[in-house]
Amino acid sequence: MATTNTTTPRPGGRSARVQAAVHQAASDLMALRGRAALTVPLIAARAGVTPSTIYRRWGELSDLLADVAVERMRPDSEPADTGSVAGDLIAWAEQYRDEMSSEVGVGMMLDVLSSRNGVSVEGRLPVPCQCAAFTASQIRTIVERGVERGEPVPVIDTVMDTVVSPIIFRSLFGSAPITSAHTQTLVAACMKTARLLAPVEL
Incomplete structure (x- = not known):
């Protein structure tokens, strides 16, 4: 992946x-x-x-x-650098959607969720779980690039909530995975929250 x-x-x-x-x-x-x-x-x-x-x-x-x-x-490369935050997020989200909605991707998520060691005594996954940390790290790379370019950027948690979460939910529980067009709509909505940030605000 x-x-x-x-x-x-x-x-x-x-x-x-x-x-x-x-x-x-x-x-x-x-x-x-x-x-x-x-x-x-x-x-x-x-x-x-x-x-x-x-x-x-x-x-x-x-x-x-x-x-x-x-x-x-565990990612084996950094997200593609398209020259803009919006472009980077769309490219990354499209790839993420393809991977996580595939049979292999869904199987991996189910394996993680079914692990006895991955669940705390309260019945919840550790927060943050390692898979979420991988994803957030890639988003951080995209956001940090945008900050360096002087672009308005979304907050990392906002990307996780508005782009990543729908992809995961629909892949696991939806009648059909999110489409490419829907993915782009999610990214566009996320980018509406973008603002100029200093590195210490990430």
């Missing part, structure tokens, strides 16, 4: 190799057999580790798949 870099640390050394092998095995098997066919022993065999290694590190299959989903949601 191409959605920003974050400061969340990644494991190093042997731990990193085990995580990479298990993540790759889970992703490969999901593509080959489908989500419903996955088991911890199957993933362990393909990754070359013991099932107990997976259980010790991730606990249950749902927690492993949530971890894989979060890592796949």
Whole structure:
């Protein structure tokens, strides 16, 4: 998924190799057999580790798949620079809509939501959850560019509420995903809140 870099640390050394092998095995098997066919022993065999290694590190299959989903949601590039905040937001939102409304994107969101470790004792995801942090970081990049250009920009939380939230809600619960035209309408409405900001106001 191409959605920003974050400061969340990644494991190093042997731990990193085990995580990479298990993540790759889970992703490969999901593509080959489908989500419903996955088991911890199957993933362990393909990754070359013991099932107990997976259980010790991730606990249950749902927690492993949530971890894989979060890592796949980690952006691998910055948002496209089109030369304007509105252009950047439209380009980014279109790509985000395509990714999150796809079968793969919806599956990843459901894996994150179904994780036992991703839910607090109050029954809510941690705030902010890692996936939201990835998304907000990409929006911050777009907004910071606009500030540097001297453009009016929307507040990051406003973009999350008026552009990101409808895309996620419709992808998970709507009868049909948001269309390209609707995405552009959301961005246009968001841009109506734009104002000149200083970097300290972000």
